[in-house]
Every structure is written in structure tokens, then in C-alpha cells.
Amino acid sequence: MKKLLILSGKGGTGKTTTAAALIRFSKAKAIADCDVDAPNLHLVTAQTGNPEVTQFLGGEKAEIDPCKCTGCGLCQSHCRFDAIREKDGTYAVNEYACEGCGVCEYVCPQRAVKLVKDAAGRKELYRSDSVFSTATLKMGRGNSGKLVTEVKMAMQKYAPETELAIIDGSPGIGCPVIASVSGADLVLVVAEPSLSGFSDLERLVKTAEMLRTKLAVCVNKWDVSPEHTEKIQLFCAERKIPFAGKIPYDKKASEAINAGMSIADLDCPARNALESIYETIMKLL
Structure with a gap:
């Protein structure tokens, strides 16, 4: 080809x-x-016809489990990218600011934070x-x-x-x-x-x-x-x-x-x- x-x-x-x-x-x-x-x-x-659509998994992003989060704020205070926001006593990650460095996961005493594969795009294939x-x-x-x-x-x-x-x-x-x-x-x-x-x-x-x-x-x-x-x-x-x-x-x-x-x-x-x-x-x- x-x-x-x-x-x-x-x-x-x-x-x-x-x-x-x-x-x-x-x-x-x-x-x-x-x-x-x-x-x-x-x-x-x-x-x-309709395309075959699949997700493109790029790097990793942090994700906080609200059920495990106790609101201690360690993740936010250690985040260099200002990617974590507090709301109603719990914390959430801004996916557009997160760099996937994993510091928040490391410092969380409740293990409420984990890095997950990021759905970074959409692939389409027409046949x-x-x-x-x-x-x-x-x-x-x-x-x-x-x-x-x-x-x-x-x-x-x-x-x-x-x-x-x-x-x-x-x-x-x-x-x-x-x-x-x-x-x-x-x-x-x-x-x-x-x-x-x-x-x-x-x-x-x-x-x-x-x-x-x-x-x-x-x-x-x-x-x-x-x-x-x-x-x-x-x-x-x-x-x-x-x-x-x-x-x-x-x-x-x-x-x-x-x-x-x-x-x-x-x-x-x-x-x-x-x-x-x-x-x-x-x-x-």
C-alpha cells in the first residue's frame, strides 16, 4: 500500500x-x-452507513469516590495543578486540569482517590x-x-x-x-x-x-x-x-x-x- x-x-x-x-x-x-x-x-x-465507534483511552486521570471521601482536603492542598475542587464538604477532580500525576492518590488517607484510564477521544471507522x-x-x-x-x-x-x-x-x-x-x-x-x-x-x-x-x-x-x-x-x-x-x-x-x-x-x-x-x-x- x-x-x-x-x-x-x-x-x-x-x-x-x-x-x-x-x-x-x-x-x-x-x-x-x-x-x-x-x-x-x-x-x-x-x-x-453508520461508523464503528470506539473510545480512545489516553493517559490517566484522578477520580475521587465521594462515598469514601471524608473531606480532609489533603488531595487539594497537594495538587500542583489546582485540579481539585471542594463542594459540600467533599472533593472532585476537574478532568481538564488534572495531569494524572498521582500525588492525590498517594496522600489520601482514606484511599478515596484512584487513577483511571481517561477516555480521551472517539475513533470512527466507516467500512x-x-x-x-x-x-x-x-x-x-x-x-x-x-x-x-x-x-x-x-x-x-x-x-x-x-x-x-x-x-x-x-x-x-x-x-x-x-x-x-x-x-x-x-x-x-x-x-x-x-x-x-x-x-x-x-x-x-x-x-x-x-x-x-x-x-x-x-x-x-x-x-x-x-x-x-x-x-x-x-x-x-x-x-x-x-x-x-x-x-x-x-x-x-x-x-x-x-x-x-x-x-x-x-x-x-x-x-x-x-x-x-x-x-x-x-x-x-
């Missing part, structure tokens, strides 16, 4: 729009949305004509890289005979991106033609090079700033990074997204540019 990962240096560059179009062009049967902090690929790649794996991490949780790995593993497990998998990654260069890049055959970076977009591209290239992953670059809305687009192309040429193409600004793209459609379903300049990029990417793969 060849794995194509779509990344961008920041949100709003057109990464998911590009991924949805490439999925439609390739008729990919293995798809994953690894942007677990804000998954949205499902909005433009309609799935049929019909294709396999679509996605997940949503709960607010304030820090296990995004682990969850991304589980999303990819589910996709690979249930679509093992598929020739091509397309993965929509997270923006930036953080933990979920590093977990997404692992095992990818090619990363397509969707760049923004701006000063900050160029800086974002440099950071992504450096990250991919450290992970020894093959890269290609395309520019979305290139005609908004031809000067920065040319700068990105020169940068790619200097670093010997394949430049896959340029996508023009197209109002029909926004209309398609708002209607929950893929650009691949339209007849417009952006669609034609993306099809050309798709053909280039397939040659690189």
Missing part, C-alpha cells in the same frame, strides 16, 4: 480540499483523517465501498500523536489489499504531524503564497527531511501573490523538491466546500489544476 499524506504549515491553506479532490480522482479505497484536533475530511467526502478512518480528540488532551497512529493502523488493518491510501494530516509541525509522516511514501505540502506561508513551508521541509520522507509541494491560490509563488518555486528548485503545480483562486471552490462537495465534481480552473497535480503525484509515487 502506497501512502500519500497531505500537509500544510497552517490551517486554511486548502489542505483538506486538496485531499478530497485527490481521493476522488484516484478513487482511493483507503482514507484517513489524521487531523484529530479538528477532523473535517468527512464534510467533503460523504460516507455511507463500505472504501475504508475511512478518523477520530476526534477531546479538548485539553495531549495524546494526539498516539491517536493519529491508531487512526492509521485501523485504516491499514481493514484495507490491506488497497494500492493507494490518502491521508489528510494536521496543520503545522507538531506531534500529530510527526505521527502522520511516519510510514508515508510521499508528503504533498499545500503551501500558501505569503510570507508566513513560506516560513511554514521551510519548517515542514525541515521536519520531513529529519524524518527522511519524500516531499512534493503545490501552491494554492497562487495568483493571489505571484511573487511569493515564484519564491516558493525557487526554494523547491534549490532544495531539489518536486514542484507539483499551482492552483488558482477560484470562487467555485468555496461554493463547493459550503455545499459539502469536492472540487473534483466541478468544471472549473481549480479542478483542472488539481487534476494535473494528481497526475504529477502519481508519477512520483
